[in-house]
Amino acid sequence: MYDTKSDQMYRFMENEESEGQPRSNQAPRTLISMENIWKTYQMGVEQLHALRDVSFQVEKGEYLAIIGPSGSGKSTLMNLIGCLDSPSKGNYWINGNLVSDMTDDELARIRNKEIGFVFQTFNLLARATALHNVELPLIYAGMRAAERHEKAMQALESVELGDRVGHKPNELSGGQRQRVAIARALVNHPSILLADEPTGALDTKTSYEIMELFEKLHQEGNTIILVTHEHDIAERAHRIITIRDGKIEKDEKTK
Amino acid sequence: MDYTETLRLAISAIWAHKLRSFLTLLGMIIGMAAFMLVLSLLQGFKVYVDEKIAGIGSNSFSIQRFSFEDFKDTDSINAAQRLKKELTFDELDYIREHAKLIDKIGAKAGNTSRDVRVGSETLKDVGISGVEPVIGEIDNIDIDYGRYFTVTENNNSMRVAFIGSDVAKNLFPNGDVLGNEIYISGIPYRIIGVRVAKGTVFGQPQDNFVQLPIKTFGANFGGLRFSRSPYFAATSKKEVKMDDAVEEVRTLLRIKRKIPPGEKDTFGIVTPDAISGLIGSFTNTFGTVILFVPGIALFVGAIVIMNIMLVAVTERTKEIGIRKSLGARQADILRQFLFEAATLSAIGGATGLLLAFLLGYIVSKIAIPTVIPWWAAVISISVSAGVGILAGLFPAWKAAQLDPIEALRAE
Numbered sequence: 001m002y003d004t005k006s007d008q009m010y011r012f013m014e015n016e017e018s019e020g021q022p023r024s025n026q027a028p029r030t031l032i033s034m035e036n037i038w039k040t041y042q043m044g045v046e047q048l049h050a051l052r053d054v055s056f057q058v059e060k061g062e063y064l065a066i067i068g069p070s071g072s073g074k075s076t077l078m079n080l081i082g083c084l085d086s087p088s089k090g091n092y093w094i095n096g097n098l099v100s101d102m103t104d105d106e107l108a109r110i111r112n113k114e115i116g117f118v119f120q121t122f123n124l125l126a127r128a129t130a131l132h133n134v135e136l137p138l139i140y141a142g143m144r145a146a147e148r149h150e151k152a153m154q155a156l157e158s159v160e161l162g163d164r165v166g167h168k169p170n171e172l173s174g175g176q177r178q179r180v181a182i183a184r185a186l187v188n189h190p191s192i193l194l195a196d197e198p199t200g201a202l203d204t205k206t207s208y209e210i211m212e213l214f215e216k217l218h219q220e221g222n223t224i225i226l227v228t229h230e231h232d233i234a235e236r237a238h239r240i241i242t243i244r245d246g247k248i249e250k251d252e253k254t255k
Numbered sequence: 256m257d258y259t260e261t262l263r264l265a266i267s268a269i270w271a272h273k274l275r276s277f278l279t280l281l282g283m284i285i286g287m288a289a290f291m292l293v294l295s296l297l298q299g300f301k302v303y304v305d306e307k308i309a310g311i312g313s314n315s316f317s318i319q320r321f322s323f324e325d326f327k328d329t330d331s332i333n334a335a336q337r338l339k340k341e342l343t344f345d346e347l348d349y350i351r352e353h354a355k356l357i358d359k360i361g362a363k364a365g366n367t368s369r370d371v372r373v374g375s376e377t378l379k380d381v382g383i384s385g386v387e388p389v390i391g392e393i394d395n396i397d398i399d400y401g402r403y404f405t406v407t408e409n410n411n412s413m414r415v416a417f418i419g420s421d422v423a424k425n426l427f428p429n430g431d432v433l434g435n436e437i438y439i440s441g442i443p444y445r446i447i448g449v450r451v452a453k454g455t456v457f458g459q460p461q462d463n464f465v466q467l468p469i470k471t472f473g474a475n476f477g478g479l480r481f482s483r484s485p486y487f488a489a490t491s492k493k494e495v496k497m498d499d500a501v502e503e504v505r506t507l508l509r510i511k512r513k514i515p516p517g518e519k520d521t522f523g524i525v526t527p528d529a530i531s532g533l534i535g536s537f538t539n540t541f542g543t544v545i546l547f548v549p550g551i552a553l554f555v556g557a558i559v560i561m562n563i564m565l566v567a568v569t570e571r572t573k574e575i576g577i578r579k580s581l582g583a584r585q586a587d588i589l590r591q592f593l594f595e596a597a598t599l600s601a602i603g604g605a606t607g608l609l610l611a612f613l614l615g616y617i618v619s620k621i622a623i624p625t626v627i628p629w630w631a632a633v634i635s636i637s638v639s640a641g642v643g644i645l646a647g648l649f650p651a652w653k654a655a656q657l658d659p660i661e662a663l664r665a666e
């Protein structure tokens with residue numbers, strides 16, 4: 001069965017208390033906690049450090065923007081936060097649980113129920129329609145066909161794609177693909193929204209409409225982390241982290 | 256993810272590559288079709304034999320000069336020829352008189368091949384045999400027109416004939432058969448009955464024969480000796496076990512022939528059990544050998560499926576990454592690819608089965624009866640799905656193990 005929002009929150013909070021405790025007292029009680037994270041790629045003989053000794057914490061309910069020049073490691077960091085990648089060195093706790101200790105099924109559950117991820121490159125299933133793409137997270141959540149169909153339609157309508165549900169990604173414009181990716185990230189009503197340049201392909205007006213959707217989710221108590229190059233978008237956040245050459249250069253509260 | 260969803264996914268993935276799926280399955284289809292066809296031939300043969308035995312009556316057996324074992328090899332044939340003696344009417348009368356467990360017993364003789372003529376029409380190579388009237392009951396002969404022989408006709412060596420439907424059709428195209436005469440070796444015989452058509456079995460026409468009363472046959476075809484020596488067909492009484500009746504006849508014949516205890520029979524007795532046992536052992540050995548070849552085709556088909564599943568996993572690495580990033584568990588991915596392999600393979604199996612049905616239908620029209628037993632159909636689909644699961648296991652496991660971020664980076 002599909003968890004309602006309150007169930008999800010409740011379970012997530014319960015998790016924090018029951019499973020967070022037995023891990024030594026050093027386990028942080030914040031939602032996201034990164035400690036001396038390194039991500040290193042071995043390119044032939046050379047080592048490429050995409051992230052160097054990154055540490056920071058994110059509380060539940062924060063609204064955080066990550067900015068920085070191209071190639072500075074933003075997407076690398078987002079993949080780590082989203083439990084898709086693992087660090088070369090350092091510890092990452094989500095909700096008090098060390099991610100490297102979690103089983104594959106636990107990680108899959110978190111990706112499915114807690115996290116909504118808008119990828120910089122969209123990552124839509126090329127063979128599937130917009131509707132089916134948005135339905136995917138609900139399928140893996142075990143929701144019945146009729147119900148998930150309705151939810152996916154709602155999500156697509158909220159990004160103004162109600163008239164493109166039957167299109168495959170290659171039958172959509174760049175901006176429309178991005179909006180499908182956003183609808184897919186929002187459809188499961190995630191408690192953590194990770195958005196990697198979610199408005200990169202959108203015009204200003206559409207961008208603002210999308211941002212309003214994000215902010216509505218935030219007002220409901222969920223956490224938003226987004227990567228952006230656009231200043232006006234970053235300024236809407238309550239905290240901005242600036243990354244340069246894989247290091248945190250600045251971490252400031254703006255609201 | 257539930258099973259209907261997984262199945263839907265599998266079918267759409269297979270459908271997305273129709274031609275490739277078909278080519279992949281060709282080996283499987285041919286293997287399965289060959290397998291089922293061979294099986295259906297063997298089964299058809301068995302059913303035919305069983306029917307034949309049931310037609311004769313499961314309580315009937317025959318007493319002959321030779322038994323089955325005598326034809327094992329040339330040595331036993333030679334030995335049997337020295338040892339075994341022709342049966343006589345004296346012996347028949349002796350059994351008839353003394354047996355208590357026998358219901359009916361009668362003599363037959365022949366099959367001699369002769370031309371049969373009516374007017375200017377000649378039918379070549381018709382099987383001619385002689386029978387006692389009681390054979391009509393022992394062999395459960397179905398009469399289409401007319402009647403079977405009477406005792407008087409036999410006792411007086413009357414020139415009457417009971418014929419097969421092919422002889423009737425070929426010599427009397429206008430259908431007026433009864434009472435007309437046929438000529439065999441220049442002697443006329445009056446037709447008194449026609450048997451119901453049996454068609455061909457294993458390419459052998461069953462309706463190309465003429466039966467005469469056994470005395471008539473003996474009188475006109477050179478005496479009931481050598482290849483025309485009589486043999487007996489008998490049925491046991493309903494209330495007794497056939498084995499007991501067989502034993503009784505054996506004992507009586509041994510007494511009549513004065514065979515000392517401990518010495519071998521100088522005659523043979525053939526029971527339905529002996530026939531079906533012999534044929535059963537033949538089809539079993541033959542079947543094992545001949546099913547081995549399509550078995551190999553199935554095995555090769557399985558390898559081809561494994562190969563295409565490996566290709567599919569590589570091709571769809573990105574898709575797997577996307578699914579994992581959205582919450583697919585290893586079990587979901589494993590199941591997705593296993594289902595795909597199983598569905599693919601089951602489609603191959605079902606298509607092969609269909610092909611076998613069609614071929615079997617054509618074969619039974621032309622030559623041999625074929626039967627695809629329902630259990631074989633069920634097994635073939637399950638086996639092919641099972642083969643698919645086995646073949647899909649490794650590729651699916653590989654897919655499930657993929658690292659989400661590595662998979663997402665694939666193009």
Ligand SMILES: Nc1ncnc2c1ncn2[C@@H]1O[C@H](COP(=O)(O)OP(=O)(O)OP(=O)(O)O)[C@@H](O)[C@H]1O
Pocket residue numbers: 041043048049050068069070071072073074075076077120
């Ligand atoms: N799989 C990889 N193998 C090797 N190097 C990589 C790999 N992924 C990323 N990098 C390198 O790591 C660095 C950080 O990449 P990342 O994608 O995080 O940048 P970014 O900050 O998101 O940039 P952009 O704003 O252009 O999206 C880059 O120099 C990139 O070349």
Ligand SMILES: Nc1ncnc2c1ncn2[C@@H]1O[C@H](COP(=O)(O)OP(=O)(O)OP(=O)(O)O)[C@@H](O)[C@H]1O
Pocket residue numbers: 164167170171172173174175176201
């Ligand atoms: N292959 C296709 N099949 C059906 N509809 C299509 C196809 N390609 C584009 N479209 C539709 O045509 C319209 C224009 O698409 P186009 O890609 O030209 O938009 P665009 O102006 O480049 O938008 P964007 O700024 O988002 O890139 C869109 O509504 C899109 O859904």
Ligand SMILES: [Mg+2]
Pocket residue numbers: 074075076120196
């Ligand atoms: Mg990036």
Ligand SMILES: [Mg+2]
Pocket residue numbers: 173174175
């Ligand atoms: Mg465009």
